[in-house]
Amino acid sequence: MALTGIQIYKLLPKTNCGECGVPTCLAFAMNLAAGKAELAGCPYVSEEAKAELADASAPPIAVVEIGTGERKLKIGGETVLFRHEKTFVNPPGIAVLVTDEMSDEEVAGRLERLKTLEYERVGLILRADLVAVKSLSGDAGKFEALVTRVKNQTDAGIILMAEDTSVMESGLKICSDRKPLMYAATKENADGMASLAKEHGCSLAVKGDGLDEVSDLTTKLTEGGLKNLVIDSGARAIKKAFEDQIIIRRAALLKKYRPLGFPTITLPFEMTNDSMQEALIASMFVAKYGGIIVLSDLQGHSLFPLLLARMNIYTDPQRPMATSPGIYEIGGPNENSPVLVTCNFSLTYFIVSGEIETSRVPAWLVVVDTEGLSVLTAWAAGKFVGDAVGMSFKKCGIMDKVSHKKVIIPGYAAAISGDLEEELGDWEVLVGPRESAHIPAYLKEWKA
């Protein structure tokens, strides 16, 4: 159980040396209790106190890592129930299922799509993260062959799914160096799975029939020294699974209930046979607290919306999303094409560039650095004003790309047109529409 600031204070040296960065031990203790400081910040704390405090200073939801190298995935570590309270930090890992009863083509197709279905957006690569390799036949040799194939064909993280410890072991022999997640320890096999997890240094999922059983299992496993656990509450009905996710998150954050202080694994592929509904269930787990989401397959039409959902929900609400400033060519513009200028708030960029595309009029879009602020906010903050926009406009090199001398500014920034004309010399500043939806009509009328 978590300790209060006062309880922690009693374990500290009480010398008020200040080396931790705050003036008193009491203040440091309060910060520790609030999760705002690390125990390592105190150079003089005793070993006994460390052991006692490790529990108090541990994050309420453990961080679990799966995989190695660039594709290492971090899940858990969340500190809030609602993203606006701070931010969600570690996006859920999206996994694709392969089993030892699928045909060669089915497995090959899934691994191929895992590799190719990647989307670039605001400088981020959106893609699935994991392969869940499941033993259905119970045959260790078949499992070993499938794990070998997966390991050789992808550097993505791996989830080994087998209930029989000897089957699990045959998979671990092949890929334990890739730090897979083992799924799953149950009431029946927990001891065997625990010793495998320890021996191979892998994270372990715990599957129980309800949260009581899960709590019993995680308590037993943590007492045995395992820390990297992942929870499956066992629920497969949508309503129950939804509720379990909320209860797990709340127990960990509001009650500091250690037995449920772990990221979760969800299995939409076991919840429906309809691929469209499966995608929708997956998006529910993006919003409500899934740590890993295992899908029966990856297809562009469902994976792309799901990745967007994950990006949206896990965007840090404290930081505006920004697009890199510069010149964007839309629809293959030439020296007679119109030139538009806007801010680098990524939402503005998406909408404006989308509308220009819709117009089918090739155009140049100059994105000015407004530190991620929208046009109106940036204007109010003095970042989208005549001289600032003029400077970036001259520097970006657009003036050499067109033979005319006209620039279109957003309607909401009409007030800057005078200053901007002054800054740009003989260029003509045209005030465009206020709403981006009216850009296509505007561009169709535009003449160089």
Place this chain on the structure above:
Amino acid sequence: MAFETPKISYNGAIKEIPLGKEANRIIVGGENSYPFYLFEGEMPHPPKIAMEIHDAPPEDWPQAALDPFADVVQDPVAWAQKCVDSYGAEMVALQLVSTDPNAQDTPPEQALEVTKKVAAAIEVPLIVWGSSNLEKDTQVLKVIAEECAGENLILGPVEEGSYKVLGAASLAFQHTIAASTPIDINLAKQLNILLGNLGVPDERILVDPTVASLGYGLEYCYSVMERDRMAALTQEDERLQFPIVCNLAKEVWKVKEAKIGEEEAPLLGDPLKRGVLLEAMTALLLLLAGGDILIMRHPDAIQLVRGFIKELTAN
């Protein structure tokens, strides 16, 4: 060790708002917990889906969205009837797109005529939505409010700049208002206060927080809606205890990825399924954030979301 479900205490509830004509009244709102948190609260009236129709044949809908309605887009009345008869629409939302001064700029009289015809042709509650041009909407919706007394319409968007005119008209002629503000909880609350001061009774107010599509700013309205529900249900913020209406289909189907073909973007997969999932996921996320009425377009997306609401509210 027996585990006790950590519940939180609520001290507020969303107001119940009756919609439509007496004989076919439906009620929205009434929930007294976060959306679908039924282990600690109730949702007496599960969220409703309104199917949208346009007052003129759509010009910019992708084929996938157009196909189910290809036979009726010329005729708003037939379109509305198809929504109800073929797709079991619980509500219909008439989008007065052609009134937009930047589009066809059709006159208020024409919008009135279409509205009257559609209202006469269906029994389910009718939402009438302007073109989001403040001046034009004020003219158009005022005429409709006055001339459609007794139809119990839901009129939107009613904004800060039009609430006096449209609030008074709705009050006098018995319509419900969708109070619209741009993605800001404080502005939403302020407009609800202003409507109250004007004398509009609570049971005539819905809130439109302005929604966006998946991938195009959904996270902003998602969090504004979550904050709205938190204030309404746990902080006794009485002026936020109104059902939320999400006019989402028009936002989803205009984004590039809902329109682009498979040849141009092979990695995005089948355009029909992709469009349906973009719409259904946007809808589901808005439901989880607190939506009570969703204005949707594609029958497949609607069916998926309806099924999901049923699952989440199952006994």
